[in-house]
Amino acid sequence: MSNHSFRISQLNFNRRDLEDKQLLNLYEALLKPRLIEEKMLILLRQGKISKWFSGIGQEAIAVGVTQALEEDEYILPMHRNLGVFTSRGVPLARLFSQWQGKANGFTKGRDRSFHFGTQQYKIIGMISHLGPQLGVADGIALAHKLRSEKKITAVFTGEGGTSEGDFHEALNVASVWDLPVFFCIENNGYGLSTPTSEQYRCKNLADRGLAYGIESHSIDGNNILEVFSEIKRLATSMRENPRPVLVELKTFRMRGHEEASGTKYVPEDLMNYWAALDPIENYKTYLLEQGILTENAHDSIIQRINDEIDLAYKTTSEEPEIAANLESELKDVFAPFDLKLANPENTRQTNIRFIDAISSALDLSFERHQNLVLMGQDVAEYGGVFKITQGFVEKYGKERIRNTPICESAIIETAMGLSINGFKAIVEMQFADFVSSGFNPIVNYLAKSYYRWGQHADVVIRMPCGAGVGAGPFHSQTNEAWFTHTPGLKVVYPAFPSDAKGLLAASIEDPNPVLFFEHKALYRTIYEEVPDFYYTIPLGKAALLKSGSKASIITYGAPVHWCLELLKSHPEWEVDLIDLRTLCPLDYEAIRASVIKTGKVLLLTEDSSFGNVMADISAYIAEEYFEYLDAPVKRLSSLDTPIPFAQILEKQYLAKGELAEALKNLLAY
Template sequence: MHFDRKDYSNETLLHLYQGLLKPRLIEEKMLILLRQGKVSKWFSGIGQEAISVGSTLALEPDEYILPLHRNLGVFTGRNIPLDRLFAQWQGKNTGFTKGRDRSFHFGTNEHHIVGMISHLGPQLAVADGIALADKLEERPKVTLTYSGDGGASEGDFHEALNVAAVWQLPVIFMIENNGYGLSTPSNEQFRFKQFIDKGPAYGMQAIQVDGNNVLEVYDTVRRLAEGLRRNPRPVLIEALTFRMRGHEEASGTKYVPQEMFTEWAQRDPVENYEKWLMQEGVLDEEARLRFRETIKREIEEGLRIADATPMPTADVALELADMYAPVGELRGESIEPRAQETDAVAVSPLNSQFAILNSSLSTTTDKRYVDAISDGLRQSMERYPELVLMGQDIADYGGVFKVTDGFVGQFGKGRVRNTPLCESAIVGAGLGLSIKGKKSMVEMQFADFVTCGFNQIVNNLAKSHYRWGQNADVVVRMPTGAGSAAGPFHSQSNEAWFTHTPGLKVVFPSNPVDAKGLICAAIEDPNPVMFFEHKLLYRSLTAPVPDAYYTTPIGKAALVREGDEMSIITYGAGVHWATALADELGLSADILDLRTLLPWDEEAVRKTVEKNGRVIILHEDTLVGGLGGEIAAWIAEHCFEHLDAPVQRVASLDTAVPFAPPLEKVFLPQQRLRQTVEKLRNY
């Protein structure tokens, strides 16, 4: 192994040595503790320390790094107190996740580190978002993110590199090529010879380094980072290395030929660098022993403090509260609809009855549902200069539904960004923007396409605050719903996928007034919000909407009509189906518009159930697993003594959404709603 010191001082060389030695000695101690049952699981980075140490020490302390399992050197290189690291691994409160996650599955903004989730690939896109925030603010900073050779097979790898290249983001993608993805060798992972072959295909520079040579890694990253700060762009570094332990200790290493261990043991990054330093006279035996004893004392002291810390005691209220970031005082004046039939706004073909309650916002303009959303987005962009809009075709084209038409002229392409077709990367970038204090709105061209970003939403955005206190200030807009003969992939009502996910908020306005107020509230909210917009309402529904900025409260239902025969609990287009049927049948019914599906308004549901005793829960989503089942179960548990009849659910057929209009008409629940109303009337 050849070490080229160039013009680096002895102090720098010894700093790198200390950086290498600390994670190695910690790992040796952890392997002992693992055998003693004092650590539950361990992913060893022995043999790979030079990559994380060299790259971390090459960056400025306030530049973000996104590490993986085998990057202990990132955490020690950022001088995280060892007692906190050990407490994290033991599941103690003094760690970084309050015992809620293990290993390196945490972040710390204090040390500018964003830890991984088990899915390996998603953090690459988060790095894009961090770098985008720096680029928008013209901060000369670099973001470094790691991927293993196995994890690079995931689609997130492709998406993140593609976005970084298209947007010219200052991201260093460090590929730790150790030859195996758990037990699967490289020749069963990919057919190309080396990762640097990928760089030119993405339009980025690619460099290969000896990942066991700490000085080569340090010098390469330091030099590249200096260039990227001046001229933002992404770079791929392939670091060739080998792990001397199993993927994790329980998996063993029987699948690796013994001769590979023999070969790579001779290239040990710590031993070779130490030997070279001694040959060069930079390190002597006395100093070598002193460094080791100092680090070992630090390890023992850290363990003493961590061991003395008790395991966490579960506090249910705290566990529930920490799923969401606290919502501060909303900036916009709040308005709500009230149940009122006089002065109603009759709209064909869908009817909606509501009146604006707050007279201080009396200046209104007739707006379609789609225009109300656009108005709310525009005013939010004006109020929040940190807000960035991202989505396919949303810039000059204005989006397929023209919600952002004209926004580029007012706010520029920096804040209104066309994206490649890569939903996962863009949602992940939204989390990265949040880490740097920005807000983002991500438009799914159709709600159906959210499946391509599902992992980022349910495992990264939704869990981030609970895991390590980092909110995800991201609104995902979801044009949804059937009725336009668009078939199985442009018509789904998929809100129940997300109402099952703690950490998300799910909103579904039924009218223009709420559409504007709720989009403004969603953007103000520091938590991830799934914002559903029924496509059929976009241009078929018009109402007087306040011109001023305002918010509609998330989590609060609206009683849009009062009656005493029964209660219809619904949302979205269901509000209009129920209202139209009530008019046709002369039905006196409470029609409760949930508006927010997570968290849904339990008190409003309780009130209408206790009043009428007969309940229909209506939604366009399919029946099995739909939100109606959850609400019906809750009513049975909490309001049973007030019921005069079984709770009825009305929903779409449990099929995919058909294309042909006659089939789609049967799929949708309107006819079954009529039958159920008559059944409940006669019960």
């Protein structure tokens, strides 16, 4: 048997009803990423690029899937899926600029490879933490479903990525919500150097769909006609009958994880076996044997593509190196937002609790923003564990008030996907402590997307937090410092019902990701006259609650009320009391004015001492206003221990018991 016959019989090409022109278009689409890669490998050896993740041998998957989808359907590829970008017609000059860190690239030199997205071509690139894009695909598909659009979303992962929790969470959410997502597993044999035999024990990764009630298929990923035809068939069905489908595409990675890795760990016979199944060489042979392609036509295609590649590279090479601009770097951390303050003529107010103000802000925001979706555990019929959304399902429906499985990571990712596809999303953490299960997508996806490629994350994450209610180590943390350290996140922490309502409404309007902290101990204990109507309070503006000249107390959250209680008993102390309200952005001007006025500062927080927000504020004051100080800056925080359950231990943990003495000593300094 000849080598060509062996290849054809192995790949078993079946043209079905495809016309000659379509067959040739698929071949050209396969060739393009291969020829670009060959160019990139030369440039890598010449030291003109720093790193390359090769998809040689896997082109049929990216090309086949992309060609089978409609142009306005989102695809979320991986770093070996160059064929997605070329099939969508992304200009090569921009791709070369992206890979070389030029200003004409998609990330302005801030990221490399395929770590970017482009709304123009409906491609949402990966981040190095592979899993989050799977849940993002859920959100994009959910947005289509909420708009009753017959569209699907395709998302790629490797066989190694199927071991991550995000994979399982995303499949479960898609299954429960019947989301039209193509989960494409690119099974290429190795995760860096670890073979599949050391990654999972099931025979086929497609079998994992059974556990989630998801239809699944296993496809020869090197056979372009099988990939294209099967994906097209399934996509047509999914548009009419929305549901997730899991597809395992079997292929092989012919080069290293990245070029520096090499392939010495791959047995030679295995490499030779897959080399004989090269998707391009086999398909070319098939087309030649069928008389659909000639050698002359083939040479002409090669020349035309290479000319396009050379021109694009020349164009990019002539572009100047990117210039560092401090102003634009800082400006691009957050999406621009100009809050339109709402000041209606209606001035009616009602004395309500903190928890009622949160509920009112949500209610009025749902009326105002028809594209707003709330997701969380037990938030629908049950109304959430604190009953904040009680009655919302009857008013806004289960499509917008969505109970979720217990999978914080996938739901935060889904919220990001909703934002990408034109929605606003609120995620309720049942308790702020549980956000640790969704930490990665917050700090690595939501926080960095606008800075990296200009995609805002219109997501608010509500964080019921705080001690003082005997809830113990896992339901009492005030963990705002986890997020104030991450550029790209806004952090809001109100202490009063009126602030909570106005700040939450503003946070929902803001297109940037907001962590909105709601202290549980304030929910049903703090009352205030609150306007009945919809209004907003700008983020980043502190409130001066008391004015004095002897000292400044700067704080936020529940400690605001500790201070008010104490100062009520000691009017002679005459202190400035500043409620920060927002921790990022921080109101530096309010801090500056108070420090200059009083010369003595007490920084108070409920958080544990080491590494809290007040440590940075203390450093800021000491560095910028040292000459105005009449005493060392004093920080008062809770103990550096987990939060205990027993009331007497919790009382000892909190800084409240030391407040009076600390302030008294500062005044006497």
